[in-house]
Amino acid sequence: MVRIDPAEARPxxxxxxxxxxxxxxxxxxxxxxxxxxxxRPVDVLATSLCAPLVDYMPGVRHAILWDLPRKRLAxxxxxxxxxxxxxxxxxxALIMPRTWKxxxxxxxxxxxxxxxxxxxxxxxxxxxxxxxxRALPRMIERCxxxxxxxxxxxxxxxxxxxxxxxxxxxxxxAIRHGLDQDGDAIALAPGAVGPSKRWPVTSYxxxxxxxxxxxxxxxxxxxxxxxxxxxxIARGAGPRVRDLTGRDLRHAILALAAAKAAVSNDSGLLxxxxxxxxxxxxxxxxxxxxxxxxxxxxxxxxxxxxxLGCRPCHKPTCRWGHHRCMREIGxxxxxxxxxxxxxxxxSALGSRx
Numbered sequence: 001m002v003r004i005d006p007a008e009a010r011p012x013x014x015x016x017x018x019x020x021x022x023x024x025x026x027x028x029x030x031x032x033x034x035x036x037x038x039x040r041p042v043d044v045l046a047t048s049l050c051a052p053l054v055d056y057m058p059g060v061r062h063a064i065l066w067d068l069p070r071k072r073l074a075x076x077x078x079x080x081x082x083x084x085x086x087x088x089x090x091x092x093a094l095i096m097p098r099t100w101k102x103x104x105x106x107x108x109x110x111x112x113x114x115x116x117x118x119x120x121x122x123x124x125x126x127x128x129x130x131x132x133x134r135a136l137p138r139m140i141e142r143c144x145x146x147x148x149x150x151x152x153x154x155x156x157x158x159x160x161x162x163x164x165x166x167x168x169x170x171x172x173x174a175i176r177h178g179l180d181q182d183g184d185a186i187a188l189a190p191g192a193v194g195p196s197k198r199w200p201v202t203s204y205x206x207x208x209x210x211x212x213x214x215x216x217x218x219x220x221x222x223x224x225x226x227x228x229x230x231x232x233i234a235r236g237a238g239p240r241v242r243d244l245t246g247r248d249l250r251h252a253i254l255a256l257a258a259a260k261a262a263v264s265n266d267s268g269l270l271x272x273x274x275x276x277x278x279x280x281x282x283x284x285x286x287x288x289x290x291x292x293x294x295x296x297x298x299x300x301x302x303x304x305x306x307x308l309g310c311r312p313c314h315k316p317t318c319r320w321g322h323h324r325c326m327r328e329i330g331x332x333x334x335x336x337x338x339x340x341x342x343x344x345x346x347s348a349l350g351s352r353x
Contacts, residue, residue, distance in 0.1 A: 010091030011041040011061070013111065015103075016050075016143070017096055019193075020249065020268025021294075023050040024161050024275050025140060026096060027057050028295060031159035032147040033094075034059045043088065052250035053272070056163040064088070073101055082108035094146045098133065100125065115146050138291055160295045163275040165257040173254040182217030182242070186338065187256055187273070189264035190233065191226035194316020196286045197266050199326050199334070201229050205236025206331045207263065211338065212240045219244050219259060221252045221269055261299065261341045263334060266292055274298060279341035281334065285326035288312040300337035304328045 012033055016026035026044070033042050044054055046063040054063035066081050068074060078101065085093075086109040093106040098119030106114045107125045114126045117133040130150065136142045144158055174180040190204045208218045218237065220230035222245040230243040244255050253272060256262055262273035263281045266289075273280040274296035281300045282293055289301045291314075304311070304325050311325045318325075 008037070008091050009040060010089055011043055012037070013043050013045060013064070013085065013088070013090045013093040013106065015045045015093060015095045015097065015106065017139075018047045018050055020050060020053070021271040021292075022096075022139060022143075023053055024163070024268070024271040025295070026143055027060075027161035027163075027275070028140060028144050028159045029094065029096075029147045030057060030059045031162075032144055035159070036147070040091075043090075049249060052248065052253060053163065055250075056165050056253060058162060058164055068101075078104045079108060081105040085109035085111065095126070096143045096146065117142070117146075140295060158295055161271070161275040162277075163253065163272065165254065165276065170254060170257045173251075174258045177244075179217075179219070179242070179255070179258060182219075182240075183215070184260040184342070185217035185219050185242075185258070186211055186342065187219045187221050187259040187262040187264075188233065189221050189226075189262065189267055189269035189273070190229045191222040191269075192265040192267040196313075196316055196318045196323060196326070199265055199283045199285070199329060201232045202236065203329070203331050203334070204229070204263075205233045207335055207338070208233050208237035208241055210331075210335055212237055214339075216260070216342075218242065219255055221245060221255055261338060263338055270294060271296075281337050281341060283326075283329060283334065285323075285329070286311060286313045286315055286318070288314070299341035302329060302334055302337060305333075 014026060014029055016023050030042050041061040042059060043061050044063055046054055046065055047067050051063045051065050054060050068077055082105045085105055090111045092113040093111045095103050095116035098117055100120040100122055103116060103122050103125040115128045116126050117130045133142055140158055188204055190201055192198050212218060218241045220233055220243055224246045226245045230245045234241040252269060256273045257276050259278060261279040264270040264273060266284050266287045270282050271294045274294035279299035282298045283302045293301060306328045308325055310320060
C-alpha cells in the first residue's frame with residue numbers, strides 16, 4: 001500500500017460513476033476530501049453528459065472531460081486520457097466504479113495513490129485495494145468510504161451533495177427562454193432508466209392539469225427520450241405545459257433552479273433537484289428509497305400504499321408485468337404532497353407518504 005504524506009499537496013482526481021444521480025452523489029466524496037485536505041485541488045473525471053454538473057459543485061477545481069466507450073476497451077483512448085491526467089500531476093485518484101478499465105488510465109498516468117475496491121480483479125492497477133464492497137448496501141458508503149483512511153469509522157451523517165447556481169444565471173436563463181412569464185412553475189421529470197421506475201404518464205398529465213388549474217406553470221424536463229412523455233403530458237394537460245426536454249443537462253439544472261418545486265421518479269434529475277435545495281417529491285416504485293434516494297432531504301418520499309411481496313426488486317422492467325408498485329400510487333397522493341411542498345407554510349422536509 002502506498003502511504004501518502006499528510007503534507008501531500010498534489011491534486012486529487014475523483015473517478016465517479018457516470019450516471020447523473022451517482023455523479024451528483026459523488027459530490028459527498030469531494031466534500032469529504034476538502035475537509036481532510038482543504039488546500040489540495042480536487043478534479044472530477046466527467047463525460048459530456050455529466051460535465052455541466054461540475055460547474056455548480058463547490059470545491060471542484062474543474063472537470064476532466066473525456067468520453068470513453070462503454071462497451072469496448074479502446075486502449076488508444078485510455079492512453080490518450082492517461083497523457084491528459086499525467087499533465088495534471090495528480091497525487092491521488094479515487095476510483096468509484098468497480099470495472100477494470102475505469103482504473104486503467106490512472107494506472108497508465110502513474111498516479112501514485114490509486115484507491116478503489118478490488119472489483120474486477122484489479123490487482124496491480126490499484127495501489128490501495130479496499131475490500132468489503134458487497135457488505136456496504138448503499139452507494140454512498142461504497143463511494144465515500146474511499147475518501148476515508150482504510151478502516152476509519154463512518155461519520156454519523158455523510159456530507160450532502162450541493163449544487164449552487166447564481167441567482168443571476170437563473171434569472172438570465174428564465175428570461176432567455178421565456179420562462180419568467182410562467183410565474184410559479186413546477187418541474188416534472190417523468191423519465192427514468194427502465195420503464196418500471198416510471199410513474200404512469202397519464203398520472204403525470206392528471207397532476208399537471210390539476211396544478212395548472214391552480215395557477216402553476218408546468219415544465220417537463222428530461223433528455224431526448226422523454227420528449228414523447230412530454231408530448232403526452234401536454235396533450236392531457238393543455239398548452240401551459242412547456243416541453244424542456246432534449247436539451248443538454250445544463251438547461252435542466254437551470255430550469256430546476258428556477259422552479260418552485262419538482263416532482264420526479266427515481267432518476268438523475270431527482271438527485272439534481274434535491275442537491276439544488278428546491279422542494280422535491282420523489283416517487284419510488286421498484287427501488288428502495290433507503291438504498292437510492294438522495295442524501296438531501298426530500299419534501300416527500302412517495303411509495304405505493306399496497307404491500308407487495310415483489311418490492312423492492314430494483315429491476316428496470318417489471319418481472320411480473322403488472323407494474324403495481326407504480327400504478328397503485330394514486331394521483332391524489334402525489335398532488336397533495338406537491339401542494340404541501342409549495343404552500344407558504346411548508347417547512348418540514350423528509351415526509352414519507
